[in-house]
Amino acid sequence: MGSNYTPIPKDSFVELQLQDQNNHRSQNPKLSHLVDDLDDDVDFDFDHLPLVIVPKDDSGSGIYGAVFNLATSVIGAGIMALPATMKVLGLIFGIVLIFLMGILSEISVEFLVRFAVQCKANSYGEVVHEALGKPARILSEICIIINNAGVLVVYLIIIGDVMSGSLRHIGVFDQLLGNGFWDHRKVVILIVVLVFLAPLCVLDKIDSLSTTSAASVGLAVVFVIVAFVVAFIKLLEGKIEPPRLTPDFGSKEAILDLLVVIPIMSNAYVCHFNVQPIYNELEDRSPQKMNKVGRLTTVLCVLIYASTAVAGYLLFGTDTESDILTNFDKPLGIRFSTALTYIVRVGYVLHLVLVFPVIHFSLRQTVDELAFNGSGPLSESRKRCLGLTFVLLALVYLGSTMIPSIWTAFKFTGATTAVSLGFTFPALIALRLSSQGPGLTSRERFLAWLMLSLAVIVSVVGVVGNIYSLQSESK
Template sequence: MELRAAGRGVESLSRAHSKPSCLPAMDTTDVPLQAEMVELVPNGKHTAALTTSTVPSLAGDRFEENQTGVAEMEEFLPHGAEKKQTHFTDFEGKTSFGMSVFNLSNAIMGSGILGLAYAMANTGIILFLFLLTAVALLSSYSIHLLLKSSGIVGIRAYEQLGYRAFGTPGKLAAAIAITLQNIGAMSSYLYIVKSEVPLVIQTFLNLEEKTTDWYMNGNYLVILVSVTIILPLALMKQLGYLGYASGFSLSCMVFFLISVIYKKFQIPCPLPEQEGNITGILNATTVSTSDYQNGYTVLQDPEQDTCTPSFFTLNSQTAYTIPIMAFAFVCHPEVLPIYTELKDPSKKKMQCISNISIMVMYLMYFLAALFGYLTFYDRVESELLHTYNKVDPFDVLILCVRVAVLTAVTLTVPIVLFPVRRAIQQMLFQGKDFSWIRHIAIAVILLTFINLLVIFAPSILGIFGLIGATSAPCLIFIFPAIFYIRIMPKDKEPLRSTPKILAACFALLGVVFMIMSLSFIIIDWATGGGKSGGSH
């Protein structure tokens, strides 16, 4: 009798568990594929969820349908507890709040900070501040869309959001955009190392001319830096381990900022005439003025007061600064990997990390641009440090600043490499167990490929500029918006709801920026100029 009663109890429990009415209703777009579900549960907690009969309550808003997702996973994968599978994203988030801020800030910060003073000279202080503020707010909103889309389906991989929204084409589009954007960024960083390190060594050794020694050869030096510094950092298993390197990188840029502010009060205006082998930049002719305008002649009266700041400027180059500034806060490929590794993650916590990172870089960008501009005014070059070299090429402080900037740029490369490796894993090795051999091989192949590009095909940077003008608007504006529109269930937010209309307008803005960037780059190529550039 007792056995029969127990048997009936178990049978009734089994029937109750299998009833469809026991599970909350869920939009069909939110139901992941069986293979996806094992891999994409945040922080690799799927096995723990499958071995328990009750679902623990998660603090905050880690993702909006967590309870439903776990319950459905138990239905899809009833035997998931029998065999534990470990994937390359299968680990507990251990990165602290502060380290995450360092990593994301380092991802945002690029060599473009050196050109913002030139951008201010072509927009004026007020217009520059307006544009920078608008771009910072738009970037924060874009990250909000990414995190909200991620929260709906419990996915923290950019490529998988694309898969959930548009299937395989969406996944491939996101992965290709991330790969091309970040390879372009890494190529530009290593090209800076190749071109600048020999000059720094030459100045340290107080040499008048560049020698033929190996340590003055940029090709050897970029390989040396890649092997001894970048590769070991790129082999870290988790992005969070790079927090200390990111913190040091940011410290180098803070040193750059402090030096720019200090130089504003040290260098007189108008600039004094230089003698000896230092270029006489104050022989204020049309030619010298055009040098400060990056090769574009701007007629200027030598007697005119050049030490008056402009608050609002519109000239032929103003339009070129808009797309450059639009991409000043590119960090979106790194947002979801950092979110994945965050300790006790929640959407609110990650948004706070993003806002702090954007605010820190916003202040650094504005102060560097302002004091760089107020030092040289209309004479500032498109690369700020080159302008200081015109005044005194053997200035010890500026030499140290160059070393600091090179260090910061070098330490940014491993941060940018992580999303590329993850995109390649998503495209080629999805569902595979983590493998150190594969992890190392992808990093070595990527760095080798980028070094070969920088050494043998430096002109390829122009091609990457064109690619970046296409991929950056997609990653910042278009993809987050259209993924959000597709992933957000229509019963929660109809297609004509305010959030989705705003997202559609945001995607349209990205298309506008893409067209502007491509147009200016093509015009540059057609005219043989070099006006446009990228923030990274």
């Protein structure tokens, strides 16, 4: 109606100011009448204002940029462990579990967004605080720190194994260049951290990473295409052994493996720590838009996960390693297999380099909220941002030199922190805060209880399986 307004903080009052009010009144009687009656006819519902109020000219990210950032949070190193889970679960049960966990994860993201908007929370910890109190918030932030730090350690382990090799596998540098300083994986990882990762990690907005996130998803798709093409060619040539379709319950070792891989599967979709940062930078900040982002991300990730798990397991069968990239250090049995092995390994290392800053972003934000609560936004303190970035990079690097394999890391984070962040906390938030707003439908309440029950079962099963697995290995 020809008026301009300036958005102001949510704790202030709203006042409409008309330009040249007197002139407009004299020239337009209808407008004058409308302005006179404005106070009586217009009510502002502050309870339904957007989560973060910013000026209109502060452009945010679009839907597809948000999808790439959220998908990058999902498609990390976990995809490399999926073919090994197919070896344990079998193709039928494994694929069903991939789809089931994807659907539950998308529902939990919708719960998180809805109730974060309802209580005006800006982070995962804040919505947990509103629903469950300060101790639960601290616990959730500790879970984010452990989960994300563990994931980043896994990324560096994979980069070191692929480029410099391990005890059982030869690295890309050894194959291309022979022996040299690159045989020392700690040196190679340190160079990657300083030269490639540090410049990306110092960025203070997650939207700044949308382009690199799109590139990382593209590199993951390249891996899927190559694996599927090679598996299809070998299947036509009769060089692929019949795959296992169902889990093997014939031995104690098989049952222990089954107990271990189920939490790893639940870990594959955990991206909830980045939901709020991505939502806060959306151009159109509405729950409907973020839910669309979540659904598109889930469809993309389910397709990539299922394709990778099936193709990788068909390619290597019972020889599938916990990190399938290490299987690509030997010929694949088809033409141009050497070139394809280099493309797969180097391409996925680049993918992890581009994923690393997205996971690091929420790790840094959470550490700042936990350690410097009340010190103001991290984006307003460049020194604190840089200090946290380099301290966290140093700690993650040290962790990568101490943990022997990604399977070890995924077993523990998948059974504890990942399940809590992806399913336990969102279900508890929905059940607790549903009484303060529109509430949950009977179907949504059932899903929340189902999610919570499955999370508890998976956590208990995973912890028990890991304990028995460690005891078996020590004997």
